[in-house]
Amino acid sequence: MILVHFIFLSIVLFLKVTVGQQRTKVFTHKTKLGAIRGMKTLNKDSVELYTFLNIPYAQAPLRRYRFTKPRAFGSWNGTLNATTYGPACPQVYNKHFVKYGISEDCLHLNIYAPPNLISTSRKSVMVWVHGGSYTVGTASFYDGSMLAKTGGVIVVTINYRLGLFGFFALKNSTARGNYGLWDQMMAIRWVKDHIDDYGGDPNSITIVGQSAGGFSVGFLALIPQNRGLFHRVIMQSGVPNSSLKITRPGYDTYATSDVLSRQWCPFFENSIAMRIICMRYLNSTFVTSQYIPFAPVVDDDLFTQDSEDILKDTNSSASLFFKSLDIIVTNCDTDGSVLFPTIENLAQNIKLDSLIMPDLAWHYGAQSMLEVYYGKNKRLLSNVWRFYDFKQNGTFEDQCRKWTELYTDLFFNAPSTEIINTHYNNRSSTFRFIMSRKSPIYPGIMYNEPSPPGWFHGAAHSDDVVYLFLMEKLQELDPNTTIKATEADLMFSSKMRLYWSNFAKTGNPNDPRLPLWPCYNTDNKSFMLFNQEISSGNSYRNKEAEFWLKVVPHLHEDLDITSYSDTSTVLSLKSTSELSHASSARHYTRVFGREIVFQMLVSIFLVCDFY
CATH class of the missing domain: 3.40.50.1820 (Alpha/Beta hydrolase fold, catalytic domain)
Known part of the structure; x- marks a missing residue:
């Protein structure tokens, strides 16, 4: 070492x-x-x-x-x-x-x-x-x-x-x-x-994309006429089965x-x-x-069905093509940082007693967002509220942190887990990567975002892009910055670039100069973690992924979920009285008026789409 x-x-x-x-x-x-x-x-x-x-x-x-x-x-x-x-x-x-x-x-x-x-x-x-x-x-x-x-x-x-x-x-x-x-x-x-x-x-072409670019290369990997055009795919913080791949309901x-x-x-x-x-x-x-916001559609030309349906049909030409490709799927551990502008707007536009603020973070934040996707399903909302521990006596910052965690799991972590499980096979390689090391400059600045909340820790959405492309040119992000990359930052950039380029050459990111990156399979669920050090692990946030991939769909369809063997993931279905803590926030709806509520919901939708 x-x-x-x-x-x-x-x-x-x-x-x-x-x-x-x-x-x-x-x-x-x-x-x-x-x-x-x-x-x-x-x-x-x-x-x-x-x-x-x-x-x-x-x-x-x-x-x-x-x-x-x-x-x-x-x-x-x-x-x-x-x-x-x-x-x-x-x-x-x-x-x-x-x-x-x-x-x-x-x-x-x-x-x-x-x-x-x-x-x-x-x-x-x-x-x-x-x-x-x-x-x-x-x-x-x-x-x-x-x-x-x-x-x-x-x-x-x-x-x-x-x-x-x-x-x-x-x-x-x-x-x-x-x-x-x-x-x-x-x-x-x-x-x-x-x-x-x-x-x-x-005959050795790898397509790489991040965020909407990740969605894009994922889409291209589901189009069978692309067979032979490229051979490997790296999807960074964006996979084609995420709900963020398309524009939101109402858009x-x-x-x-x-x-x-x-x-x-x-x-x-x-x-x-x-x-x-x-x-x-x-x-x-x-x-x-x-x-x-605009996004890809099922056009009966490139696509005749949605990407989720393509992936479910394991014998289709599209699914077989996808599985023939070597893939790396990556996430930043706080990809939900895309919410930070919305959280800032919520904090600035709703000035009430601090005891009410936590309720508003749930009601006008997480709950409103979930209702867009799942409707006013009280049983589902109750389970999400308890799973992420949205306590009534928590602070506004605590609730926003939980909302960010929820958002990261729902739109990034769970879809990534699903697609690598779907892809795993004996004919091609599958690798997973998690970035939890911050870059020297907050990457949201490239989208004109303000500084992140003081409570934020971890790697924000696009931190991996800084390490891959911008570490030597931080002034490209912020012309006024005096921050310079440390030798440790530059070393991590070099290692990430070597992993990426090794994969592009052989379908395997490893070489003797680097810590071993184990291949993913559905048993070990291995991943590589970029933190202050580089290490490997297993089953990254698997409980959270299982909640969104198995429990929530059944709640959404109002089906019986008690048959699941992993009872640690399944919450008991009590009455929805646990959501009564939000009643005080509903009481204040008339204080803000319909206009402020509408503005906050639009803000949520736009941030969902912006990446």
Whole structure:
């Protein structure tokens, strides 16, 4: 262990020393599609990295091509300048993601390639799909340089259409939705067909995504026509069977598309075809002037059924394809940190006696959220309240902590447990990863969130992204920060990058330099824990996962759950009088008025969708 630590410390110190000696040089490289001008990073006289930015993989989806599948870009004339990043796809303004502008002509990708570029190099490839609720984000924010150099793999980051541009859908029309997913597939197809020009192996491609990017690569792993396009999948804090993969009740993509198209194109209310034409020519700045959630749909093209149903049909071509892939499923132990803006709003907008505040955290927080998904099922609510110990005499902070824990289990931990149990088989590998180590800077800042609550401990949603991509560039998150990564932080980043790149090469993250990461199976339920140290464990929050995967569905369907053998997970079904503690909060509904209640519920829905 001491020797391993010394090796990694030497790597970290070497990287820190060589950064100051680096210089870049523009050069021209020949490919099948044409000549391309890129950059090579030199350390003294040796090439450390080749970078090619803003390579078009699809034609601009403008005007009549808005809300259609992408069209391949093909070859280019002359020499393509790939020395600067391109614009982000249209989205609500966020300073972190629009540094290089916004344009509908955004279907480009970036390549970070270690030496050398000859086709016989056959380096494994990692394709990064960014998160952001299918609504914000851009490839240029995620610098793949350090992952490529540390792991000796080619890293490709891609743009894809977001929000209305990527997912607008009207039933029984030509606007079928899922254009963002089609973009991702075309980008991966481009990598498959052309990465050998950059020293890559087209038969060793791993797709990696976080949050909505995790949902996305999970969806792609359920599409059997993608067989052969990629070979491994890493889903970080997002799996395709999570309830967060789609827009929330009340924000259904079909309903939202219908309402907006009628509102913005009122003269064509009775003609779907004309409304689609009208929507295609609306100004993109107007369309992105406010945050409106959109997400993938069952379109009878890419998908004929919901992802949960796909996974249940174990003999379907989609399920068999999924099980043929090696996978890593990861979570941050407090992925529910996405709730923090809502909790802050709740605390700021509801100023009452401190004795009432805990009731409000349950009533206007957890209970209201659960009612959206499960209806006003008193027996179900009673069991959730007792399982997470929402005590009447707890503090507001205690109740918010429990709500965050509940949210993490419901939308992240339980779905992750379910999908790795579904995936486990003897033909491919399954690995699970839990991040509980904080990054030096709170990652919510990339989504313009305020600082987290003082009671918060653990790894927030997107902390893993900081370790994978941003540890050497914390100023990208906060230009005003004086915080610098410690040697320990840099060492953990290096280890995470090695695990990821090892997996991309072989389907196994292990090598002798790293602590052993045991493969997951349904007996040992092994996982790797990144905390202050790296260690392995078994059955991560399994009791909580079982509660959401087995008990709650039966409560929702009002079925008998006493037949379960694991009685420790099943709570006794007493009367719902235990929820009477919330009656005082209901009494104050008229104090706040319907408007404040509506605002808080909308806030909850938007935060649910934002990631």
